[in-house]
Amino acid sequence: MADYSIWVLEYAAVEKFPFSVMMYGPQHQGTRKLPYAYVLIKGKGETILIDTGYDHVAYGEQLATAYGVSNYHGPREVLAECGVSPEDVTSVLITHAHFDHMGAIHLFPNAKFYVQKTELDKWVWALTLNPEYRFLTGGGDPADIVRAVEAAKEGRMICIDGDQEDVLPGIDVHLAADTHTYGSMYITVRNDGSRESEDKWIFAGDLIYTYDNLTGLDPEAPQIVPIGLAVGSQHNLIFASDRMMKSVGGEVRRVIPVHEDRLRTTFPSRLTDKGLQVVEIALAKGEQSRVA
């Protein structure tokens, strides 16, 4: 029986997202739906999120009208689908510092936040460069960093230096340096608590957008194909993907890309009355299904 219940919760989406950004190479193969989502992990007295989503009040309208992001719902509505409120969240593991992953720190007043120190160090460095280098800091919002300062002042922001086991019980984090961002991290949940777990789930952040990044598009000749956007290198993205795959014995479905629309057909899921997907990855003992 699993230690943690795990759900991937959609909170907004881009209905037509260029496939060539999700995966480097297919420049003329149209668009796919790109859900925005975070991961809820519940058990062992903890209520954990992987990423926070973004702050709709600040720039939701801009995102909706200019960039095609639709159907945003805040964490109070989204988490309620699993019987959780934002105040219940005890820990948030931030995979990287982009607006749609750490843009809502202020909405979780009781949580501790964990982020890789490299992500912060190199951002500070990149911001010292002239404006013509702004690609390196694209997707960041100054208000997010200010909120992180406020959380740090309250002792709620923890910087992690590289790989660390048992950041939370049975949960390890891994640095994937110079990949999608300077200090992206992925998260392993060993859902039987064992060091040599046979029930391991990996949450990839934006190191992959789709299962196709792990398999390629040709079933006859599988290959790892990186996403289409990195401030680091494609080389590092490929080998981070390789590490994640090897860690779960090559079982692709156990490496979870939160932006993958096909999660809803890979795992039990349901569409809420707001048109958002709830995907159930695992269910701990005593926890009721939220998709049945």
Added chain:
Amino acid sequence: MDGTANSRAEQAVLHYVAAARPVQRLISATLTQVAGFALLLLTSRSRVSLAEGALAGAQEAAMRAAEEVRALAVPDIAAHHHHHLRGAAETLLQACAAASDQVRARSSDQGDALSSRLRASSDHLRTTASLLPGFELVDFGQACCAMHAPKRLLRDAP
């Protein structure tokens, strides 16, 4: 107001927007940098030495931004916007001073002053983004997870 006066007022606003936009970008980038520095300071003092050069650069940029804001020609219709732009620059300067005090351990307020100045600057900046178009704070054009609408190239212009 007649048509000519209207046109003059519109031109004045357009000039203001064109001149103020780079200054707001400078404030935004510098604010992010100082906030990042503050984060290093509050989470691990041992890493601060790595970023002290960045703080010195940020202080110079904040001073330059404050001077450029003061030098803007402000039409009446943009006065509210300019008030917040000036507020963002001034509180950013105060944040830089508070960060220096923290580094030299001259402050015993556990970062209260630094945090509150950063918050004030961020709030002013966000207001500038809401008052006039073209002052958005996040460059979604460079973001990975927003749909990338095709932009018309200069050579395609009629």
